[in-house]
Amino acid sequence: MLLLGFAAGLPFPLVLTTLSARLRQSGIDRTTIGYFSLVGLAYSLKFLWSPVVDRFALPFLSRIGRRRSWMLLAQFAILFGIVAMALTDPVVHAEHIAWFAVITAFASATQDIALDAYRIESAEPQWQGALAAAYQVGYQCALITGGAGALYAAAKGGWTSAYLTMALCFAVGPLTILFLRETGAAISRATVVQETRAVAFLERSAHWPAALRSVVAWLLGAIVSPIVDFFARNGWKVAVPLLLLIVTYRLNYTTMGVAAIPFYVDAGYTLDSIALISKGYGVALTLGGAVLAGYLVKRIGIPSTLLLGVVLLSLANLLYAYSADRLAPFIAQHAVDPMNAPEPDRIWLIAMVSLDNIANGIAGTAFIAFMSSLTNVAYTATQYALFGTLWSLPAKTLASQWGVIVDKFGYPPFFIYTAVTGIPAMLLVLWLLRRSRRIDAAEDARPA
DSSP states (O other), X not given: OHHHHHHHHTXXXXXXXXXXXXXXXXXOOHHHHHHHGGXXXXXXXXXXXXXXXXXXXXXXXXXXXXXXXXXXXHHHHHHHHHHHHHTOOTTTOHHHHHHHHHHHHHHHHHHHHHHHHHHHHTSOGGGHHHHHHHHHHHHHHHXXXXXXXXXXXXXXXXXXXXXXXXXXXXXXXXXXXXXXXXXXXXXXXXXXXXXXXXXXXXXHTTTSXXXXXXXXXXXXXXXXXXXXXXXXXXXXXXXXXXXXXXXXXXXXHHHHHHHHHHHXXXXXXXXXXXXXXXXXXXXXXXXXXXXXXXXXXXXHOHHHHHHHHHHHHHHHHHHHHHHHHHTHHHHHHHHXXXXXXXXXXXXXXXXXXXXXXXXXXXXXXXXXXXXXXXXXXXXXXXXXXXXXXXXXXXXXXXXXXXXXXXXXXXXXXXXXXXXXXXXXXXXXXXXXXXXXXXXXXXHXXXXX
């Protein structure tokens, strides 16, 4: 799971944060960079093709298993995209590098669909917290490689060399797939009954053309059934708040995350400092946060760990706002003369990165365990992809406007705004925590 997490995480910075640094250093304006972050919508919209990954067996490759074949195909597409970005000059061909980033993000999102299904199906529910922690550790190691490693390589040998090196590192993905075993998942009786009703409905519609019945059968099995299943298992009064929690939980992190590296650059920090502190030291702290979250999920439960994570993330954003205010003279000087502007004291960068990355390690791992616990193994890929869309689409749409907000209001108000976006999630987690405690109390009160 560590290596699978690495394969999942490496493309992400190469199409978002590291690419933002590359574009900013190349002289691309902040508003344009903000719109470049829309390539991340591929991760948000992956539910659109997740039923295909869930149900369709690839010709030839399906011999190694449905999950593994999709992961392998996606990984070869990712390799192509990374190499293509390496060989493209963003100043001369900005539109080309945008398309290659879209290809990479689309393939990476497809890999995530199959990989998340594989992870959830490979272990019992009580082990999902540990698996999520292992996945996060691998993912964060990839962020170190694709963040600090790429920035360091770019500082020493240029961006083309850096991206080609990242393509070489990504080769661990296909190699890992070759040594995995395909998973199998038991389908619950309730799910079988539900799909039997769908078949009966089609039989009653025998007067329909055969082609139409085939289309309806596919839609019922691949798209409608996963949604109906979620509401049937939880009921509307519980399902709706759960979905709202998924929508809001990552708002405060994602809306701020794409602005972090451009903020460091605008404040006057060098690529070496950003690589060492943000992408090296910082991601190491995220690893620690992920491991701690794995322990906390087992010890105090998912709801309490979720609450700790979202509160810490909003506090981290407020620290960014305070730091941006204190670093305002450096930002102003860097805007006038970036080549000769002095670098601020690194203690500010260390403080911001420390709290933000520990919080993200805790929140991210708890959130993965939470969403994994909500899926039915009969529809793993589709339901988990839908959950991923619910949180990432609103967050990344808001995040794409960071450049517009900063240009108009400045960094401090922007970071305060990102902290406030965490309040709805805090309220919903408190609801989940109270509900969980009521369920536990009811179970304890039952006679043995």
